[in-house]
Amino acid sequence: xxxxxxxxxLNRTLHDCMAADDSIIIAGxxxxxxxxxxxxxxxxxGVFGVTRGLAAxxxxxxxxxxxxxxxxxxxxxxxxxATGLRPVIEVMFCDFFGVxxxxxxxxxxxxxxxxxxxxxxxxxxxxxxxxxDGSGAMHSQSLHALVASVPGLRVVCPATPAxxxxxxxxxxxxxxxxxxxxxxxLYGLTGPLREDEDGHIVPIPLGKGRYVRRGTDxxxxxxxxxxxxxxxAADILAVRGMRCEIIDPRxxxxxxxxxxxxxxxGTGRLLVVDEGAAFAGFADAVVSKISQKAFAFLKSxxxxxxPPHTPVxxxxxxxxxxxxxxxxIVECALRHFSK
Amino acid sequence: xxxxxxxxxxxxxxxxxxxEQRLAQFxxxxxxxxxxxLCLGAEVFEVILCSKLDSSCDQVTGSHRSHGLALAMETxxxxxxxxxxxxxxGLSAGIGGTxxxxxxxxxFLSSNGIVGGQVPMAAGAALSAKVRGTGxxxxxxxxxxxxxxxxxxxxxxxxxVLSLPVLFIVENNGLGQSTAAGYATxxxxxxxxxxxxxxxxxxxxxxxxxxxxxxxxxxxxVRNNGSPAVIxxxxxxxxxxxxxxxxxxxxxxxxxxxxxxxETKALNSGLAEDQIQDILSRARQDADSAxxxxxxxxxAGESLMAKWSAKLHWNSGVGLLQAGGTDT
Ligand SMILES: Cc1ncc(C[n+]2csc(CCOP(=O)(O)OP(=O)(O)O)c2C)c(N)n1
Ligand SMILES: [Mg+2]
Numbered sequence: 001x002x003x004x005x006x007x008x009x010l011n012r013t014l015h016d017c018m019a020a021d022d023s024i025i026i027a028g029x030x031x032x033x034x035x036x037x038x039x040x041x042x043x044x045x046g047v048f049g050v051t052r053g054l055a056a057x058x059x060x061x062x063x064x065x066x067x068x069x070x071x072x073x074x075x076x077x078x079x080x081x082a083t084g085l086r087p088v089i090e091v092m093f094c095d096f097f098g099v100x101x102x103x104x105x106x107x108x109x110x111x112x113x114x115x116x117x118x119x120x121x122x123x124x125x126x127x128x129x130x131x132x133d134g135s136g137a138m139h140s141q142s143l144h145a146l147v148a149s150v151p152g153l154r155v156v157c158p159a160t161p162a163x164x165x166x167x168x169x170x171x172x173x174x175x176x177x178x179x180x181x182x183x184x185x186l187y188g189l190t191g192p193l194r195e196d197e198d199g200h201i202v203p204i205p206l207g208k209g210r211y212v213r214r215g216t217d218x219x220x221x222x223x224x225x226x227x228x229x230x231x232x233a234a235d236i237l238a239v240r241g242m243r244c245e246i247i248d249p250r251x252x253x254x255x256x257x258x259x260x261x262x263x264x265x266g267t268g269r270l271l272v273v274d275e276g277a278a279f280a281g282f283a284d285a286v287v288s289k290i291s292q293k294a295f296a297f298l299k300s301x302x303x304x305x306x307p308p309h310t311p312v313x314x315x316x317x318x319x320x321x322x323x324x325x326x327x328x329i330v331e332c333a334l335r336h337f338s339k
Numbered sequence: 340x341x342x343x344x345x346x347x348x349x350x351x352x353x354x355x356x357x358x359e360q361r362l363a364q365f366x367x368x369x370x371x372x373x374x375x376x377l378c379l380g381a382e383v384f385e386v387i388l389c390s391k392l393d394s395s396c397d398q399v400t401g402s403h404r405s406h407g408l409a410l411a412m413e414t415x416x417x418x419x420x421x422x423x424x425x426x427x428x429g430l431s432a433g434i435g436g437t438x439x440x441x442x443x444x445x446x447f448l449s450s451n452g453i454v455g456g457q458v459p460m461a462a463g464a465a466l467s468a469k470v471r472g473t474g475x476x477x478x479x480x481x482x483x484x485x486x487x488x489x490x491x492x493x494x495x496x497x498x499x500v501l502s503l504p505v506l507f508i509v510e511n512n513g514l515g516q517s518t519a520a521g522y523a524t525x526x527x528x529x530x531x532x533x534x535x536x537x538x539x540x541x542x543x544x545x546x547x548x549x550x551x552x553x554x555x556x557x558x559x560x561v562r563n564n565g566s567p568a569v570i571x572x573x574x575x576x577x578x579x580x581x582x583x584x585x586x587x588x589x590x591x592x593x594x595x596x597x598x599x600x601x602e603t604k605a606l607n608s609g610l611a612e613d614q615i616q617d618i619l620s621r622a623r624q625d626a627d628s629a630x631x632x633x634x635x636x637x638x639a640g641e642s643l644m645a646k647w648s649a650k651l652h653w654n655s656g657v658g659l660l661q662a663g664g665t666d667t
Contacts, residue, residue: 029516034588036522037514042587044517067487067523068454068515098453099488134372134425136436138452279653308648314436315425316372317640 007187009161010050010126013168013201014088018058021086024172026054027064027073028090028126035065047092048128048187070100074125078108078177081123086172091127093135094143094181108177109152120175124168129157130183130225130275131312131323140312142275144223145282147179148253154178154206155252159227161191163250166204174206183224207254211263212246218337219263220246221272221286226324230273233329242333252282260286261294268299269337273324278309303336305329340548345605348390348547350618352382352598355407357626358416362406362423363582365634372425373437378407380577381510383597384544385411387551388478388508388572391558394446396475398464400457402482403438404510405450414442416626420633427639434643448477454515455481455488458507462494465503469565476504476561484515487524498567499535506561507532507569512576517588532569539569545600 004012018024032055033044045052055063066073070091077089091097097104104125112121131140148155154176158164164182171178194202212227213234222230227248234244245263249256264270270290272283283304290302307322359377366375378385381404389411392399401408409419414430422429423437430442438452448464451457461479468475485491486509498505509528513520532539538560542553550572557568575594579586605615 030518033517034519035517036519037517037588037590039590040517040588044585044588047516065518065522067518068484069487069489071489096453099455099490134374134436136373136438136452137434138438138456308644309651309653310644310647313434313644313647314372314439315429315433315638317638318425318433318644319372321641321644 002193003190004161004193005187006161006164006182006189007048007050009165009193010168010182011045011052012193013165014051014054015057016201017169017172018054018062023084024086024088025062025064025080026051026088026090027066027077029066029068029092031055031090032060032063032065046090048184050126050182051090070096071103074100075103075107077123077125078103078111078121081121081177082111082119086122088124088126088172091125093139094127094129095138095141097127097143097147104147104153105150109150112176113152121177122172122175123177124171124180125177126180126182128184129181130185131319132185132225134314134316134319136314137311142224144181144252145276145280145285148282152177153253155181156206156250157181157183157223157252158250159183159186159224159248161189162194163204163210165193165201167206167250169201169203170206173203178206181224185225204250206251207256208251209247209249209256209259211259212248213244215243215245215267217243217267218245218269218271218333219260219267220244220329221249221260221270222246222274223248223250223252223282224275226273226275229324229326229329232326233333236326236330237333240334240338242338244333255285255289257289257293260290261297264290264294265297268297270298270302271305271329271333271336272302273305273329275324276306278306281306300337303332305332340551340604340608342605342608342610345601345608346610346614346618348383348386349601349605349615350622351386351411352601353619353622354626355382355386355410356598357623358410358420358630359406361627361630362420365424365630366582370634371423371437374581374583375423375437376404376581377578378404380512380575380594380596381544382407383547383601384510384550384572384574385480387547388554391554392446392478393475396468396473397446397478398443398448398461398475399446399478399480400448400461400464401450401480402454402457402485403450403452404482405440405480406437408480409440409442409447409450412442412445412447414440414445414447416629417633420630421636424633425638426633426636428633428636432639432643455485455490457481458485458491458494461505462498462503465498465505466501468504474562476506476558478506478508478558480508480510482515483509483511483513483520483528484518484523486528495532495535495537495567495569499537502566504561504565505567506557507567509569509571510574511571512574514576514580516580528569528571537567537569539571541571542573544572544574544597545595547601547604
């Protein structure tokens with residue numbers, strides 16, 4: 001088991017999948033980079049380097065740099081998916097979903113349904129999410145719950161290199177459009193990759209959560225970059241005598257309710273920490289579902305910790321005030337759950 | 340051209356250049372929260388363009404690369420610098436940052452983080468000027484990459500059919516991030532917009548006289564006719580997509596710097612060498628001191644977020660919450 005970065009794990013998966021299946025194509029802005037520039041022999045490989053080396057290896061027939069036209073190339077992806085290809089489309093930041101929202105929520109999300117399953121839509125939209133790097137209001141949002149609220153879209157938020165690789169592999173194989181959300185703050189995170197005896201990446205099913213750690217006193221639910229914050233908080237809370245169980249659902253839709261209920265059945269307490277919306281976001285969805293389906297297990301009211309209901313601010317102190325952090329998780333857990 | 344005017348252009352363009360270079364130094368020291376998309380190479384064009392506008396009734400919208408436009412519209416440079424540094428004295432107290440400069444009071448309505456996002460709102464500013472009868476126009480500045488976005492074609496069509504006084508400026512620097520304009524754009528800018536029946540001119544920003552004439556003619560045309568027009572301005576992008584980017588994909592390219600062209604033009608038009616040096620050094624000093632002054636100021640923090648959280652709160656019954664609900 002070699003350690004690999006989150007970004008490299010994704011890159012490796014794209015390479016492996018494309019080598020194994022000629023119907024996989026990649027498209028998006030600056031995917032290869034340098035398109036149309038004379039004597040540009042350096043491949044950018046996407047603004048975060050995730051698609052590095054793909055154009056050189058598989059050719060520009062399968063690895064396409066597009067104009068800055070999200071509506072057109074997301075729509076192109078869905079059309080290609082409906083007619084025999086397996087496109088992996090990159091939308092640089094999920095904030096740009098605003099530009100191609102029709103193609104996502106009307107066209108891609110509904111085609112399989114409207115065809116009564118005569119059409120499969122093996123489309124992956126890779127995108128980035130998350131704040132913390134001063135990118136401001138339109139390059140920092142966490143829109144996982146927004147897209148998850150649209151029936152027909154699957155939504156994945158990996159938190160480790162192994163999960164990123166395994167979930168991307170499954171997403172590419174999926175017959176439903178999958179929104180694959182990569183937290184920008186995680187690209188440099190290193191960890192082991194899970195491979196089988198033949199060195200193939202082990203796929204991870206959509207809808208299967210993961211126990212990040214076991215505990216008895218409080219269930220902490222977190223995805224993406226919040227998993228690390230939850231872990232740090234759990235370390236501190238352990239010293240204070242509160243043993244947290246951390247669950248990373250890994251996919252927002254479908255959601256692994258089983259693992260959530262199982263955990264809450266053991267702890268009786270729930271704190272969901274999420275970087276998304278304070279209202280009608282992922283945290284609210286989990287709290288609501290647990291309240292409905294596991295009410296009898298709860299010893300106290302479930303709590304959510306999210307950013308305030310504001311856009312993402314720019315200045316460093318403002319952004320720090322905005323984002324949930326391990327300190328805020330500790331404070332919130334102690335305030336609500338210490339007897 | 341009048342040497343006094345040339346001197347003014349030179350001062351402002353040099354001011355913007357120095358201002359951004361100073362900020363770039365701060366960025367290298369890790370003092371700027373976001374990535375800086377510098378307008379290096381576009382200053383001269385933007386200064387001349389904005390000199391044709393009236394900030395009391397006109398509004399400009401710009402892209403992610405808009406520090407220069409905000410300054411060219413005479414927005415207070417300390418407030419601009421403080422915004423870019425994410426500080427409380429910034430235009431929006433550091434909430435918006437480098438890609439979100441909003442200064443409608445000086446005729447700079449908004450810059451934008453979304454490529455093309457600034458363009459439809461310019462139609463709105465033009466509609467507003469038209470309905471309110473202010474005599475104002477809207478000017479929207481975007482790149483060659485943005486030119487392909489649907490929102491821009493839609494807005495051009497809308498402005499044409501509704502007769503809105505919008506001047507569309509395509510700043511063609513040959514690149515959208517790492518992708519060449521020639522690769523990304525079918526046909527030509529001018530052909531595409533002329534097919535909508537919109538008046539369009541192309542100008543090279545190194546041709547100072549032409550920039551002066553075309554911006555003058557087109558702004559006047561939009562103002563007098565109350566209908567849209569397009570300028571495609573060829574401007575170099577003298578740096579990376581953002582400051583500090585790995586620019587390896589660019590290969591070696593040599594493009595003339597319009598600021599030097601303007602300097603030479605001023606010299607040839609009769610401005611003395613020492614006058615030019617004086618203009619340049621005053622511009623540098625003023626820019627440096629604006630950025631330095633901003634950098635000494637403080638960031639806003641939790642209380643500002645608390646204020647916004649209260650303003651935008653989804654819950655209209657906040658009183659009940661305070662009475663014992665569990666809000667976090
Ligand atoms: C909708 C959207 N897509 C992509 C981006 C990322 N992006 C920011 S600037 C840029 C290139 C823009 O090129 P151009 O319009 O030519 O402006 P320039 O940077 O050259 O001034 C890209 C792809 C974005 N901010 N918004
Ligand atoms: Mg450009």
